[in-house]
Amino acid sequence: MDQVAMVFLNGEYLPLEDAKIPVLDRGFIFGDGVYEVVPVYSKVAFRLDEHLARLERSLAAVGIRNPYTREQWRGFVEGIVARQSFEDQAVYFQVTRGVAKRDHAFPKNAQPTVFMMSNPLVPPAPAVVEAGAAAITAQDNRWHRCDIKSISLIGNVLLRQLSAEADATETILFRDGKLTVASASNVFMVKDGVIYSPPKNELIMPGITYDVVVELARANKMPLEFDAI
Template sequence: MSRIAYVNGQYVPHPEAAVHVEDRGYQFADGVYEVIAVARGALIDEEGHMIRLERSLDELRIARPMGRPALAHIMREVVRRNRVVDGLIYIQMTRGVAPRDHAFPANAETSVVMTAKRTKPANPALLRDGAKVITIPDIRWERCDIKTVSLLPNCLGKQQAREAGALEAWQVDARDGTVTEGTSTNAWIVTKEGEVVTRKADHAILNGITRIAVLEIIARQQGLKFVERPFTVEEAKNAREAFLTSTTAFVTPIVRIDDALVGDGKPGLVAKSLREAYLVHMTEQAAEQGAAA
């Protein structure tokens, strides 16, 4: 099946989709993006993604190109035209096309691109055996809370992880040795005392939408203690469990950090429980959207 992309008001074959050479997203990384999971044809945590997208646009002073109802219609049309049942949709908005100049153009018109694709189910071996992460210096700018397309440090870190045989790289603040987040995920540990710990969502990290959903799940589950605070690499290596969250990885257990085994070297009970609860969360949203259709 040929894929279809949305580019500034037109649905076009994916191989023909293109933006202007002077699009500021291409020349300056002057843009933002969102990735939304699609499950059973439903957009998962859509409201949270839209809130974050609008916030990112506002922080960069990029004009919102349309209202939410129009955007929601286009997203669903892109999913429908690509016949995506389980997969993801990618949304990118930039400040638009203008003669190259660092300052904002006077009459910028926001550029909008969307694509959707099917994704394969998670590797059963990864969920059974757990994942490895490595630690790297965090070399990003100081506004990681904005979901911009400026991802070169993340790409370098992800490539370093791949070359090390790891799923992800956890970035470390050189000032205090604490973990900020992964290159495309949020980082979590479970302490020996049973506390579920993740960093507070400030300018140092992107507040993941799956992170927010997991926090809500934790709040509903009795017996789980939760705290938002920084943790060091050493604390993570000595934790009872570790895991990561993201739109594409959901909740994935971590069993090795650099060369150190986490806990007993097997996926922990908390990570497994939260993953199962998140999958239920996705199923419930799919059912709700199906009933409303």
Template structure:
């Protein structure tokens, strides 16, 4: 079946979907993006993703081209047209097309693109074996709380992970883990406390992160929001990362060294189960 994409109000076959070479997203990475998961044909925790989309747009001065209800309609239509049962909906908004100049163009209309990607989420074999991660320097800009399309540092981090035979890279600044290249990083201490870095401009406010923190509180798991070091990561009983595409992913190796018992730990496995229950119960 031919995939359908959404471009500026039109649903088009993917091979016909295109934007101007003068689009500022292409020329300057002047735009933001958002990703929502789809499970059983239904959007997962979508309100949070659309709220973050609106926040990111406001932070860089782009008017939100659609009210929330219209975004939901676009997403739902793409899921339907593409027959997507499990995977992702990707949305991107740029400042639009204009003559190349660094300052904001006065009359540009935002460019809106969206498409779906099929992806195995529930039966992801990586969740059974556990993921390997590597640590890399965090070389990004200072507003990581904005979900910018400027992802070169993350691309390089993810490539470093791939070359090391790992699934994810945890980024390091001043000796502490900031976040994964496309995820939020967590550890579980030897005492059983879940630890993740507190929100700030240094990291993205993960929507799955937020849900996992709420689930931990609901089910009586101890969680602290604080910085944790590379050394703490290596010495942790468990580690895992969260994202819209991975949900909750256990970590079994860091920088080539076995973590904990070398298999998905009980806390990560429990939170993954709880998150699936949460995801299946909500739009």
């Protein structure tokens, strides 16, 4: 069976090979849309409400109408998870502004396009867990609204390619000499028993994992500091 056998498109579950999106969709033309990725363990979505809340914030920030209620979104995610054969998954879904003639201004009557798929969630290799992952550093040249989970990811793509060419796992980013994030990760630093991280702002994706790390650190009485690094 194909690893991505069934997908969700605009209210319908169907085989991946049958899913079709018009070429005038603004997600294809402009990268005009937002997305989420939800980890799933033993077919249970992790922190789904937090992911859906972030999706709602991203949609509001870019002025795309949310086509579904929170309960409907929850049902669609559970539906795509149930249709896969693997237990641990990474559910990807995106909402674009829809199909319209090519014009930068928002179309008046376009219906949002919703696409969802799930892939196996691959854990880090034991060697990486044991010894750590290699990383390089680079200048953070992404746009200034990184708190929006936009599908326009060419900046992240180029930064991730830098690490791939260097046989590294990640690219850690600095803007004006200060740490922001990595190309696809939040960053924490431990020094003298204190956990440091840049505070959340428009240059940093408000990661769900970021929140979990903070919660666990506080629950275990570990000192935390949020400041420019």
